[in-house]
Structures are given as C-alpha cells and as structure tokens.
Amino acid sequence: MDDELIDDGSIPLSRRTRLPGKGFFYPDSLDDERAERRAREAVEGADVVVIADADADGLACAAMIRERYDAALDVASFEADIEDRLSEEAAGSIDPDDGETEDAEKADDAANTNEVAETDDADDPHERSAVALVAAGPYSLDTAFERVAEYAEPGIDLYVCDLCPDEFEWIAEPLSDLLEVAGTARWFDHHQWDESAAESVREAGVDLVVGDSEEECTADVTLRSIDADLGDRFGELAAVTRDHDLWIKEDPRSDDLADYAYWTSPEEYVTMVGTYGVDLPDPVRRFLESRRVEKQDRIDAAVDRAAVHGIGDWSVAVTYGRCSQNEVAETLRERGADAAVIVKPAGSASIRGSEGFERAHEVAGRVNGGGHPKAAGCKPDIYEDMLDYAHHWTTEGQAARKLILGAFEAVAEEAESVGSDDDAE
Structure with missing residues (x-):
C-alpha cells in the first residue's frame, strides 16, 4: 500500500485523523515476528x-529498577538520535507521525488494548542493558510471559509493572512457566485488581504490591517497594508521573512526560528520565515542541466533532x-461534559470521567474493556473484517458510539435503581 494513502502531510488533517496510524495496517504476523525478535x-x-x-508510568518503573541495579544506558547516543530526527523533520524528509503508531494509543488507555507502544527499533544501534525491558499491554501479558520464559537465563530477577490482568486463568500457565525460570518475582501496580486474581498471583509465588489507584501511580508503588534509596530525582519523577496518570494536572511537566513516552521508544524514554528525571534536556524539549503543533490541531478537530448526549443525570x-x-x-x-468518549479510528475508545462521573470503568466493562472510575478504555467486539473498519472510518465510529452510549444508559439505569432502593430503605 502506498504510504501517502494512509498518512501524508499533503492530506488535510480533517481527513488524515479519521484513519488509524500506519501501524494499524502492519500485519499482525509480521508485527509478532518483530516483537519476538x-x-x-x-x-x-x-x-x-x-x-x-x-x-510514562510503567516506563518510570523500569527506569527506577535499572537505577536500582546500576544498569542505566548511556544517554549520549539517544540524544544524538533526537537531533537527527529533528534535522530530518526540519528538512521534510520524514513524516511528523513516524514512530507514533496506533499501538501507542494504549499508553493512555491503561487497561484495554492488546498492543504495545513501540517504535521500530529492528536496527537499534544502542547497547543492551543488563536489566531488560519488555513492553506489554494488559491483554498481551501471556505472550510477554511466554517470551521471557523462553529466552531468559535461569535465576533472573523478574519485575512486572503497571499491568493488571482482568482474570487470572488466562495468564496462569505462562506465569507458572515463567516462575520456573525466575529466581525472584515482584509485581507492582496501582490498578483495581479482582481479589481472586490478586490472591492467585500471590499464591503462585509472586510478591504483588498494589497501591491505591486513587492515591498512587505505579511509579509511587515501585519507588517505595524496591530495596534501594534512589534519591530525590526519582521521587520527583514519581510525583510528576502521578500528576498525569491520576489526572491531577497540577504540574505542567507531567504533560511533557506523557507526550514524550507516547512519541518515542520505550528504551529512549527510560534512558532519558533515568538520567535527567523530569528535567528533560533541550533536545527532548525541542522534539516535543515540534510534535505539539500537529497535536493541538488534532485536539481541535476532535473537539469540533463532539456531540453531547444527556444520559440519566x-x-x-x-x-x-x-x-x-x-x-x-x-x-x-x-x-x-460530565464524561467524554473518544472513539479511535483503530476501533478502541477512551472513556474519561470527572468529579460528577466516576463510573468510567463500569461503562467500559460492558463493552470489552475496563480501567479506573475516571479513566477507562474499551474496544467493542464489532469488527469482523475490513469492511467493518471501512464503515467505522466513514461514519466516524457510528457503531462503536451506539454501543458505548448504550453502556452509559445501562449504567445510568443501574445507578437509578440503586438510588431508588436506597430511598426505599
């Protein structure tokens, strides 16, 4: 397929943002081979x-663990890469979206998609750390476990960070196989765990620490749980990461972290924040500025497309x-708006709440998803073939919108019923 049909600067933004990123059109079989490698x-x-x-939350944990083992990578080669990207963008030789795939959208969808936010580093020139990083999504945990079990040396120290399975059964066997290889296994998270799943993970032999999802991000949990005093740089990193991850939005630097994690590779992000903490160096700041022009245009286009519905209260x-x-x-x-729904061209959707709506996870749970009371995501199970996706793109997600609004209505009816029962008592 001609790249220009998918994502090219000459296509008006109003049309370009109706399609998924290039990564969506990359066959799963080839993507699996690349991820395996x-x-x-x-x-x-x-x-x-x-x-x-x-x-940003999961990768902050990886940076802390590398610091704990004195295994951070040299930052200089990554800074040189950023300068090269900036030069190429200024010359118009690469698209501003290069490196940003639809997979990367899971970075903000916390508990709902299978994909991993990674750029193509098949020819990665950087050294390898003694603390390996394997990026995963909540629904690809089984695959990540299988790959690590296959390739890891016996006796490794294993950490799982910022990931929560909705059920234990589907990870039970790969986790068991992985624990036969691992010498120690620790799992840090802050999502809302099913009690039986948490108990099963602990019974399997994992040291599981789950923080309060309303008070801590996983970086907080990791910082207080690992056996090391990492100092003020990482304490500040955890605090600023929390500011975005819990949507507190009091520290403007948290947007820098979230955007940078979204727009670059996991290895680069971990190396940069591991070295500099939240005080990102000049090349990174210039990189972020170059991306934010298009980012704001996309935000404006999505806001202009919004329709408001009254559902319950x-x-x-x-x-x-x-x-x-x-x-x-x-x-x-x-x-x-009390709640906002952003339906994506790739078929997933983000659901965001507010002080007036703290049931985002309940809505998402009715349409193949989950998450937090104020931040959740889903991917309705309605896409059988490419014709379904074609209809999705040309109708701006009509079928997905209908299902998600139906889920809001069901949650509203349930809330009203509970309220009536309470009044009767």
Missing part, C-alpha cells in the same frame, strides 16, 4: 527482566479521531 535480543543474557506497560460528550484523548476529554469537561 526484540524480546529475544533484550532478554538473552540479562540478569533482570522488567515487563512493563509502555506509558450526566452530560456525555462523544467524539471521534486520532488525537490525544486526555486533552480532548479535558477540553470537553471544561465545556460542561
């Missing part, structure tokens, strides 16, 4: 393996497009 290259010979979500704004969903949701909340 990356996992093998990272894990073989490593003393420690970190399986982490590829957003809630005002629900629904929009469509390839965009930064958190910023879109925040803008819609500022305009009076």
